[in-house]
Amino acid sequence: MSTMISAVAGYFFLMFIVRLLTRRPGAQMTMFEFVIVFLIGGVIILATTGGDRSMTNCAMAILTVGLLHNSVAWIKARSPRFGAIVDGTPLVLLKDGAWVKEVMQGMKLAPEDIMAAARMKGVNSIFDVKYAILERNGTISIIKAEKEEA
Amino acid sequence: MSNVAFEKPVEDSVPKINDEVAVGEDLVFQRRWWKFESVMWSLIAILLLLNFLGVFGRGPAAHASLQNDALSIKYERVERFGTPAIFHVLFAPDVMSKGKVELFVSQSVVDELGAQRVIPAPLESAVGAGGITYTFAAGQAPGSVEFALQPARAGIYHFTVGIPGSAPLSGRIIVVP
Numbered sequence: 001m002s003t004m005i006s007a008v009a010g011y012f013f014l015m016f017i018v019r020l021l022t023r024r025p026g027a028q029m030t031m032f033e034f035v036i037v038f039l040i041g042g043v044i045i046l047a048t049t050g051g052d053r054s055m056t057n058c059a060m061a062i063l064t065v066g067l068l069h070n071s072v073a074w075i076k077a078r079s080p081r082f083g084a085i086v087d088g089t090p091l092v093l094l095k096d097g098a099w100v101k102e103v104m105q106g107m108k109l110a111p112e113d114i115m116a117a118a119r120m121k122g123v124n125s126i127f128d129v130k131y132a133i134l135e136r137n138g139t140i141s142i143i144k145a146e147k148e149e150a
Numbered sequence: 151m152s153n154v155a156f157e158k159p160v161e162d163s164v165p166k167i168n169d170e171v172a173v174g175e176d177l178v179f180q181r182r183w184w185k186f187e188s189v190m191w192s193l194i195a196i197l198l199l200l201n202f203l204g205v206f207g208r209g210p211a212a213h214a215s216l217q218n219d220a221l222s223i224k225y226e227r228v229e230r231f232g233t234p235a236i237f238h239v240l241f242a243p244d245v246m247s248k249g250k251v252e253l254f255v256s257q258s259v260v261d262e263l264g265a266q267r268v269i270p271a272p273l274e275s276a277v278g279a280g281g282i283t284y285t286f287a288a289g290q291a292p293g294s295v296e297f298a299l300q301p302a303r304a305g306i307y308h309f310t311v312g313i314p315g316s317a318p319l320s321g322r323i324i325v326v327p
Contacts, residue, residue: 020187020190020191020194050232051232084176084179088180088183089174089175089176089179089180090173090174090175091175091177091180092167092173092175095167095168096168103177103180106180106184131167131171133171133173143171
């Protein structure tokens with residue numbers, strides 16, 4: 001019983017902290033951010049399972065988190081507002097050759113992060129990017145600028 | 151033939167930027183979220199500072215002591231669930247002069263606060279009056295007894311400790327999850 005309560009509390013606490021850590025832990029993870037994810041995960045395990053290391057206890061904790069995750073996904077699909085709270089909304093980082101400074105600063109992103117995403121799309125210059133959009137899952141979508149015919 | 155029912159037509163409901171890319175950006179919500187974020191980080195900083203000071207246990211603010219003519223005790227006023235802590239009882243020289251000393255502790259010390267061990271081991275122990283009375287061999291003062299606690303449940307627990315025949319000491323320990 002206490003494991004299930006700990007698992008529920010741990011799930012929401014972890015979700016809240018990861019959400020506060022902005023969306024970077026999702027997809028654009030650096031080695032520095034890997035450290036945070038592993039450390040938080042390791043610490044939360046200690047509080048969730050406590051001194052009971054039995055298979056039953058671990059299985060119940062996993063099932064609790066699984067059911068909770070499924071419920072959150074169900075609510076997210078039906079309530080856009082809840083989805084925005086849990087995952088945020090997509091944000092435009094670069095529009096028509098200009099950085100959206102407010103969003104870049106708010107999401108603690110540097111132009112290098114956008115260029116990294118641009119290179120993955122085969123774009124070599126920032127001038128070839130028309131839109132850069134930070135998606136809800138943490139990836140950065142790049143929409144190329146259409147080159148004018150000479 | 152497929153039996154899949156097509157009920158809801160596709161709508162272009164996602165807001166666009168520059169009327170060309172459907173993004174669904176909600177900057178009003180995002181600005182509110184950034185404000186919430188900065189408030190939460192300030193709160194987290196305050197929580198960490200309080201924790202460093204010992205407000206949630208295991209720090210200077212958690213240390214407590216009580217004293218009367220017969221004994222003095224040192225304990226943690228805030229303890230953590232499942233975490234070892236020491237409850238220290240120091241006897242006054244007067245009560246140790248008879249070669250042995252009796253100490254009454256309320257049942258809460260054993261049950262809720264989870265006394266695991268008594269150091270040194272008592273000569274004998276007797277139950278009754280809502281607690282346990284331990285008898286220890288006593289030599290020259292100073293002399294002390296330690297209870298190794300490990301609370302099994304979170305909550306607020308009251309305890310009483312005393313030498314039979316003198317005024318007891320009572321306190322409260324908060325066990326945080």
